[in-house]
Amino acid sequence: MKVLILCTGNSCRSQMAHGFLQSFDQNIEVFSAGTEASGKLNAKAVQVMQEIGIDISGHTSDSVQKYLNDEWDYVITVCGGANESCPAFSGKVKHRLHIGFDDPSHAQGSDEFIMSEFHRVRDEIKDGFYKFYLENIKQA
Structure with a gap:
């Protein structure tokens, strides 16, 4: 089972989703990428995942171009807000x-509020x- 999690920057949401999905089942091949990969992970995303025992600090922020020639069981986009367009995947x-x-990296306000947004989204x-x-992999 191969899963690609796709977003724009590949620094935050897709990285957290990658960490969670891999933690649910070590037999799944999980990758994440971005259409405009930032090249680095969001430090707060790494921190909030570490708080619950999932280490994503070794992940890399990769361009979707790296994966276009591969075959995937699932490609999942994780972009959210109405002003944010989801990338398309042509593989x-x-x-x-x-x-x-x-x-959550767009949150503004106090440090406490920003961290609360990272926790909420995580x-x-x-x-x-x-x-x-549970619905697509475990019962397959």
């Missing part, structure tokens, strides 16, 4: 899904991807 895919989330990603896992 070979059996199933395309969208599980959207707000981008928990939403966990719930959304666990539901995906």
